[in-house]
Amino acid sequence: MDAILLQVLNGLDKGSAYALIALGLTLIFGTLGVVNFAHGALFMIGAFCAVTVQRILNLSYETVDESQTDFLGNALVVKTPYVEAWFGAETGGAIIDWAVPLAILFAIPIMVFVGYAMERGLIKHFYKRPHADQILVTFGLAIVLQEMIKYFYGANPIQTPAPEALSGIVNLGAIIGMDIVYPVWRIVYFFFSLLVIGGIFSFLRFTTFGMVVRAGMADRETVGLLGINIDKRFTIMFGIAAAVAGLAGVMYTPINSPNYHMGMDFLVLSFVVVVVGGMGSLPGAVLAGFLLGILESFASMNEIKSIIPGIDQIIIYVVAIIILLVRPRGLMGRKGVMEE
Amino acid sequence: MSNSKFTRRGMLKTGAVAGAGVALPTIFTASSVAAYTNEPTGGSVTLGFNVPQTGPYADEGADELRAYQLAVEHLNGEGDGGMLNTFSSKELQGNGIMGKKVEFVTGDTQTKSDAARASAKSMIEKDGAVMITGGSSSGVAIAVQGLCQEAGVIFMAGLTHSNDTTGKDKKANGFRHFFNGYMSAAALAPVLKNLYGTDRNAYHLTADYTWGWTQEESIAAATEAMGWNTVNKVRTPLASTDFSSYIAPVLNSGADVLVLNHYGGNMVNSLTNAVQFGLREKIVNGKQFEIVVPLYSRLMAKGAGANVKGIHGSTNWHWSLQDDASKAFVKSFGTKYGFPPSQAAHTVYCQTLLYADAATRAGTFNPCGIGEALEGFEFDGLGNGKTLYRAGDHQCFKDVLVVRGKENPTSEFDLLEVVEVTPAAQVTYPIDHPMFAGGALGTCNAG
Numbered sequence: 001m002d003a004i005l006l007q008v009l010n011g012l013d014k015g016s017a018y019a020l021i022a023l024g025l026t027l028i029f030g031t032l033g034v035v036n037f038a039h040g041a042l043f044m045i046g047a048f049c050a051v052t053v054q055r056i057l058n059l060s061y062e063t064v065d066e067s068q069t070d071f072l073g074n075a076l077v078v079k080t081p082y083v084e085a086w087f088g089a090e091t092g093g094a095i096i097d098w099a100v101p102l103a104i105l106f107a108i109p110i111m112v113f114v115g116y117a118m119e120r121g122l123i124k125h126f127y128k129r130p131h132a133d134q135i136l137v138t139f140g141l142a143i144v145l146q147e148m149i150k151y152f153y154g155a156n157p158i159q160t161p162a163p164e165a166l167s168g169i170v171n172l173g174a175i176i177g178m179d180i181v182y183p184v185w186r187i188v189y190f191f192f193s194l195l196v197i198g199g200i201f202s203f204l205r206f207t208t209f210g211m212v213v214r215a216g217m218a219d220r221e222t223v224g225l226l227g228i229n230i231d232k233r234f235t236i237m238f239g240i241a242a243a244v245a246g247l248a249g250v251m252y253t254p255i256n257s258p259n260y261h262m263g264m265d266f267l268v269l270s271f272v273v274v275v276v277g278g279m280g281s282l283p284g285a286v287l288a289g290f291l292l293g294i295l296e297s298f299a300s301m302n303e304i305k306s307i308i309p310g311i312d313q314i315i316i317y318v319v320a321i322i323i324l325l326v327r328p329r330g331l332m333g334r335k336g337v338m339e340e
Numbered sequence: 341m342s343n344s345k346f347t348r349r350g351m352l353k354t355g356a357v358a359g360a361g362v363a364l365p366t367i368f369t370a371s372s373v374a375a376y377t378n379e380p381t382g383g384s385v386t387l388g389f390n391v392p393q394t395g396p397y398a399d400e401g402a403d404e405l406r407a408y409q410l411a412v413e414h415l416n417g418e419g420d421g422g423m424l425n426t427f428s429s430k431e432l433q434g435n436g437i438m439g440k441k442v443e444f445v446t447g448d449t450q451t452k453s454d455a456a457r458a459s460a461k462s463m464i465e466k467d468g469a470v471m472i473t474g475g476s477s478s479g480v481a482i483a484v485q486g487l488c489q490e491a492g493v494i495f496m497a498g499l500t501h502s503n504d505t506t507g508k509d510k511k512a513n514g515f516r517h518f519f520n521g522y523m524s525a526a527a528l529a530p531v532l533k534n535l536y537g538t539d540r541n542a543y544h545l546t547a548d549y550t551w552g553w554t555q556e557e558s559i560a561a562a563t564e565a566m567g568w569n570t571v572n573k574v575r576t577p578l579a580s581t582d583f584s585s586y587i588a589p590v591l592n593s594g595a596d597v598l599v600l601n602h603y604g605g606n607m608v609n610s611l612t613n614a615v616q617f618g619l620r621e622k623i624v625n626g627k628q629f630e631i632v633v634p635l636y637s638r639l640m641a642k643g644a645g646a647n648v649k650g651i652h653g654s655t656n657w658h659w660s661l662q663d664d665a666s667k668a669f670v671k672s673f674g675t676k677y678g679f680p681p682s683q684a685a686h687t688v689y690c691q692t693l694l695y696a697d698a699a700t701r702a703g704t705f706n707p708c709g710i711g712e713a714l715e716g717f718e719f720d721g722l723g724n725g726k727t728l729y730r731a732g733d734h735q736c737f738k739d740v741l742v743v744r745g746k747e748n749p750t751s752e753f754d755l756l757e758v759v760e761v762t763p764a765a766q767v768t769y770p771i772d773h774p775m776f777a778g779g780a781l782g783t784c785n786a787g
Contacts, residue, residue, distance in 0.1 A: 006588040014582060071659060071753060072674045147394075155398035157608045159645030169618035181591070183616040186584070255616070256581055256609045257643045261396060265581045300585035302572060312585075313577050 002173065005180050007297040009172070013186045013255075015293025016193035020248035021266055022273040022285035023197060024241035030217045030280040031234040034123055035131050037138040040267030041145040042242045045114060046249025047258035048149055049107035050160050054099040057083050098163045100254055107246045115242025119235050142263065150260040157257035162188075167254070185254050192251050196244060197286055203240075204282070213237055217280070272320050278333025288331055292316050376706045377492035377787025378468045385440040385705060387412070387692070388469030390460050390484060391498065393448040396605050397476040399639055400684045404474060404498055405446060406677055407685035411692035414672075415442045422672035426665035426721035427693060431700040438700055445469060451476060453483035460484045464491050470705050471496060473691050476684060478502030478551040485514035492787025494707045496691035499684040501603075501635055503554035506735035507776035512784040513707055515714055515734045517694065518687045519767070521555035522775055524634045524654040525562035527740035527762035531652065536597065536630055538567035543595035545586055545610055547602050548575040555601045557775060559634050563599075571595040576606070583610040587617050596624040598631045607633060608643035615647040636743055639682050641755045648745030648755060655741045657686040657723055658758055666723040680753050690722045694729070708784040726764065732771040733781065737764045 021043055028036045060079035068076035084092030095102070122141060126134045161167060162185040170187070173180030204210035216223045216230040223230045249258070256262070273292055277284030298304060299315035311318075323331065380386070389408045392401035413419045417434030424432055436442050445467040447459025456475065463469040472488050473496035475481040481500035488495035489511040497505060497516040501524070506516050542563055546552040552575070560570045571593050576586050587610070590598055598619060602610045614620075614631055622629040636653035659670045659680035669689065673681040681689075698713035699705055715731035727738035743756040769776070 003589060003592050006591070007585060010584045010588055013584065068750070070751065071680045072671060076750070150394075150398065155394075155396060156639055157605055157643035159608075159612075159643055159647075161645060167616075169616075169621070181618050183618070185616070255613075257612060257645075259396070259605060259643075261605075262581065265579070297585040297588075300589075302574060302589050305574075 002178050002180055003301065005173070005178070006182070007301060008294060009180070009182050009186075011294025011297035012190055012290060013293070014296060015290035016190050017248055017252055017266065017289075018270055018273045018293050019286045019289025020193050020196060021245055021270040022277065022289050023200060023282060024244040024248075025270055025274050026277070026280060026282050026285040027200075027237055027241040027244070029274070030282070031213060031237045032119070032123070032127065034127065035134045035138070036123070037135050037267065038118065038142040038145065039138075039241075039245055040263030040265075040270065041142040042111065042115065042245035042263070043249040043252075043266055044146060044149065044258070044260065044263030046107050046111055046246025047160075047253050047262060048153060048249075049110055049246060050100050050103035050250045050253040051153060051158050051258055053103035053106050054096075054160055057081065057096045057099050057102075059083075061085065100160060100162060100250065103250045104247060107250045108243050111243040111246030112239040114246075115239040116235060118242070119238040123238075124235075142267070146260045146263060153260065155260060157259040159257050160253035162254035189251050189255065193248070196247055200240070200244065201282065209233065209236075269316060272316055276320050276323050276330050278330030280334060281330065281332040284330055284332030291331075292319065295319055375786070376708070378464065378470045378705075380440055380468075380470060380705055383440055384443045385437055386467055386469050387442060387444045387695075388447060388460065388463035388467065388472040389444055389688075390447040390449055390456060390463065390472055390474040391688075392451045392476050392480075393446070395449075395451040397451045400476045400499065400637070400682065401449070401474075403639065403682045403685045404476070404688045407673065407681060407689040408444065408473075408692060410673055410676060411689045412442045412444055415692070415696050419676070420668075420672050423665050423669050423689065423693060423722055426668050427697070428720040429697045429701070431697050432693065437696045437705075438703070442696070447474075449475060449477075449480050449484075451480060453479050456480040456484050457487045460487050461491070464488075464493055469493065471695055471707075471710075473688060473695070474498040475500055478505055479549055481505050481516075482509045482550065485509065485511050489513045489782070489785055492707060492785045494695065494710050496688075496695050498688045498691065500551075501555065502551040503558065503775050504550050506733045507554070508778035510733050510735075510779055510781050512711060512734075512782045515691070515694075515711075515729065515736075517691050517736045519654075519656050519738070519740050520735065521551070521558040521634070522769055522773070523740050523767040524555065525558035526767040526769070527654050527742050527760075528559070528632070528634060528652065529562035529566055530762075530766075531742045531760055532563065532632065533566045535652070536627070540568045540597050540627070540630075541571045541593075541595045541625065542568050542597040542599050543571045543590050543593055544573040544599045544601055545583070545590075546573060546575050547578055547606050549578055551603065552601045554775065555634055556599075559599055559601065559632075561775070568597070576602070576610070578606065580606065581609055583613040584617070586610070587613050587619070590614075590619065591617065591622070594624065596627045596629050598629070600631065600633050602633075603635055603637070604640055605643070607635075607637075607640055611644045611647050611651070620650075636756060637683060638753065638755055639684070641745065642752065649747050651745045652759065653743055655743050655756065656683045658683065658741055658743060658756060659753070660756075660758060661723060661741075663723060663725070665721045669723060686723060690724075693722065694719070706786050708786045711784045725761075728764070730771070733776065737768050739764050740767050 025039050058081050060081045062077045065076045065078045070076050166184050169181045171181050273288045277288030299312040391404045414422045414424050445463050447463050449456035460472045471494045475498040478500040481497045485495045495514040503521050544556050546556040600610050619629050633653040636655045641648045698710045702709035702713040714729050717729045720726045724738035740762045742760040744759045746757045
């Protein structure tokens with residue numbers, strides 16, 4: 001029983017990342033009709049925002065310690081972060097320790113700008129082109145972005161730890177007399193994703209801007225005829241979708257050390273999530289994200305793998321096929337979306 | 341009546357022979373003119389460095405390239421000479437190889453077998469490379485080794501740790517300086533026994549490809565031989581990034597040791613996940629839970645950060661070694677690049693020197709002559725103590741390092757500390773060992 005509950009938690013955790021990325025993908029598809037294969041790269045750029053903040057906070061001045069030597073036998077150059085020099089070792093150390101949460105503040109404007117620039121600079125030229133063209137150009141863009149990141153940050157994973165206060169484990173089963181230990185940061189990630197998802201839904205539901213966007217998603221032409229500049233709002237939504245992917249990336253860094261390829265690792269799965277959820281359906285994307293995350297976790301259990309070897313590698317695709325056979329528009333897809 | 345000797349059957353035969361001749365790859369036709377593939381005729385000789393310049397192992401590939409360039413400098417008499425000064429063989433004089441200036445071309449393996457074969461083929465056919473070396477993956481090394489055997493050039497393997505490279509997939513034209521999974525297990529087992537005792541339950545998470553399989557087999561056999569019980573062996577997809585769903589079952593498995601047969605990004609992520617789930621704080625069966633990473637790499641350890649602290653593994657070489665050869669190499673590399681070399685850099689540097697030395701001793705670039713010179717060659721002064729290039733499988737036998745993640749690193753490079761230098765005799769195995777069975781070395785191909 002402990003193992004099953006643990007896999008449910010793992011699934012919710014994986015599903016959090018899938019849901020956040022798929023939510024952004026669906027926002028872009030629902031508003032602009034663009035199939036954005038560069039969305040995984042936005043997740044990756046978000047993660048590297050955290051790496052950048054960590055590096056900025058660790059910018060140091062150098063002093064030479066004659067009493068110690070480096071690997072070549074020269075006097076050791078000791079680096080002291082400016083933050084520690086300015087605020088004292090304790091406060092400065094705490095600021096560096098909280099680099100990842102602080103990176104959220106850094107990532108939001110950066111990601112909105114990146115999304116805005118991406119949409120205005122490239123993607124808007126492909127609105128009226130076939131989806132195949134959009135896929136090609138956005139996939140190409142994703143490769144360019146990841147190669148840029150690799151050029152500046154290298155190919156190896158870069159460790160970006162969670163704050164010490166949030167990096168331990170907690171026994172979630174203690175209340176019910178079970179032993180279900182789970183990393184604190186993964187719980188933080190899950191609730192963070194719920195917060196972002198809730199924020200996006202509330203924004204679309206309870207603000208005038210969101211109402212117009214939803215109207216535009218349903219009938220772009222009619223909204224345009226009312227004299228509303230829907231294109232501008234959709235561009236802003238692209239920026240918001242980029243920020244959502246970026247935030248998912250920032251908070252993911254303590255779970256797995258970021259590397260330049262991490263966006264591609266999530267991209268295909270996230271597209272499956274979108275299709276299973278129903279093209280253009282925001283609740284569908286979230287539901288499918290968590291559902292497939294949980295299924296993937298269960299498929300990794302030894303008991304399941306002993307019955308069907310290799311199921312952990314194909315479960316998501318098998319489920320996607322079954323769902324699309326039974327419900328061709330996905331779990332919550334609407335009629336007319338991606339249909340002639 | 342015609343006296344012509346042309347017949348339909350004759351024409352067909354002639355056409356078939358001519359067609360086959362035209363269709364033959366240049367790689368084979370070239371050798372019919374020269375004595376062997378890419379026989380150097382001018383004042384220089386070209387070596388082909390085939391390393392991952394893109395893809396997940398690009399940083400290791402970059403470090404390998406640095407070491408190759410350093411080796412070429414030293415062979416050509418530039419720089420401080422590095423390990424040429426400590427190498428037991430004194431054939432190399434800093435005048436290239438047999439008076440021919442050493443030049444090189446590079447290829448990008450992308451850590452993909454097909455791409456690696458394509459770049460090696462291009463360097464042999466178009467650039468005239470007389471030797472191919474490099475790689476940061478066993479799958480790639482085995483693929484390129486096969487190609488070099490067919491093409492008639494020597495392959496000096498880079499970082500490849502699978503038993504199969506000099507086991508069932510060994511080739512007469514291929515040579516490996518790096519150690520292998522069996523040697524890691526043989527070196528680690530006694531240390532693990534001393535540290536954790538003989539009554540342990542081990543759970544293996546293994547990357548699902550040739551290297552992972554052979555390492556898992558080696559470690560499980562070595563630990564079981566000292567009394568450990570193997571609770572489970574779970575294969576994980578190479579493309580996995582989040583290992584949480586594989587770590588979670590470990591918690592309730594009764595295992596008190598987790599063996600991570602992972603390398604590269606897999607190792608960084610699986611180790612990070614295992615530490616996140618509190619495995620290291622766990623007490624199971626009345627014992628402290630332990631994690632073992634059989635193959636360590638400093639470059640990868642950096643990605644795992646503080647998670648490597650106190651965790652044991654093995655490595656082919658480490659920059660902190662204090663023998664004259666290692667110090668010479670670290671000084672040479674560190675002065676040029678500003679940081680110490682990795683084990684990948686060390687092994688490819690050694691391979692380049694060993695190839696050049698063998699060619700000089702053989703007095704030819706003919707791969708069969710070089711192969712003979714390398715087979716059974718005993719040497720010292722390259723940082724691993726006395727070493728033998730065994731003739732029967734072209735595997736180097738030398739000391740293996742058992743290392744531990746350092747508790748208090750003094751710099752970003754100071755991540756591992758050497759716990760024990762396991763003597764070569766302890767990691768040597770008979771040539772017909774079952775883990776290396778199947779396949780044959782075959783005969784040397786000069787093209």
